[in-house]
Every structure is written in C-alpha cells, then in structure tokens.
Amino acid sequence: VAALSPAAARDLANYLASIPPKPANDGDSALASKGKRIFMEGIPEANIVSCYACHGPNGEGVRDIPRLGGLAYFYVKARLEQWGQGYHSTAGSPMPLVASHLGPDEIEALASYLSFVK
Numbered sequence: 372v373a374a375l376s377p378a379a380a381r382d383l384a385n386y387l388a389s390i391p392p393k394p395a396n397d398g399d400s401a402l403a404s405k406g407k408r409i410f411m412e413g414i415p416e417a418n419i420v421s422c423y424a425c426h427g428p429n430g431e432g433v434r435d436i437p438r439l440g441g442l443a444y445f446y447v448k449a450r451l452e453q454w455g456q457g458y459h460s461t462a463g464s465p466m467p468l469v470a471s472h473l474g475p476d477e478i479e480a481l482a483s484y485l486s487f488v489k
C-alpha cells in the first residue's frame with residue numbers, strides 16, 4: 372500500500388466500506404458460545420478485557436475501531452496470535468496488550484464466535 376496516493380486510498384476505503392458485510396461462518400460452531408462470553412464479559416481473573424467495550428456489542432466497530440463481526444476465523448486467529456507474539460500494530464494500539472493475555476483456547480473461541488456474527 373506504500374504506493375497508494377492519499378486520494379486512491381480514500382477511494383478504496385470508501386469502496387470497501389460500501390460493500391455490505393457478510394459473515395465468513397468458518398469457525399468452530401461448538402466454540403461460539405464460549406467466544407461470545409469472552410467477547411462480552413472478558414475473563415477478569417485472567418486479566419482478559421471484554422472486547423465489546425471498544426468494538427461494539429455486536430463487533431460492528433465504533434469510529435476508527437474496526438468491525439470484527441463476520442471476519443474470517445483464520446484472519447482473526449492470526450492477528451491475535453501475532454500481537455500476542457509481539458508483532459507491531461498501529462501506533463498506540465491497545466491490541467498487543469489485550470492479546471498478550473489470551474491463550475490458544477481463548478483465541479480459538481473468539482475467532483470462531485466472530486466468524487458467525489452478522
């Protein structure tokens with residue numbers, strides 16, 4: 372994306388934002404209710420914060436905080452794993468800290484749940 376001009380980036384963003392979201396439905400449905408619980412309530416005793424406070428109750432995104440509802444299982448899983456391993460993010464993003472408290476089971480459950488959210 373380094374080669375995109377600001378105008379082209381804006382046009383592309385407007386186009387992508389105009390496409391109605393469609394759930395990927397590719398997670399493990401048996402884990403969806405566990406994932407929903409973590410998304411809504413977090414796991415306070417494990418220092419895991421709830422996601423909905425920032426991303427919206429249905430993962431619909433709030434201003435510059437991105438939509439999570441319906442994203443592909445493998446994409447969300449990879450993002451959370453990479454942050455947990457210290458990969459970089461947008462400057463000032465809370466996500467590396469948020470993800471550092473998630474274990475493999477929580478990541479599987481969250482990514483599964485989100486893939487089914489409409």
Ligand code: HEC
Binds near residue numbers: 420422425
């Ligand atoms: C304090 C606010 C906050 C909380 C709490 C939070 N997030 Fe985020 N999240 C953000 C912001 C801001 C971004 C965009 C910046 C970035 O990508 O780092 C983001 C980005 C993401 C992305 C990347 C989406 C994409 O399209 O690439 C995923 C996945 C994600 N968050 C998952 C979660 C999950 C799962 C939780 C709960 C365990 C959570 N977030 C809790 C603020 C938050």
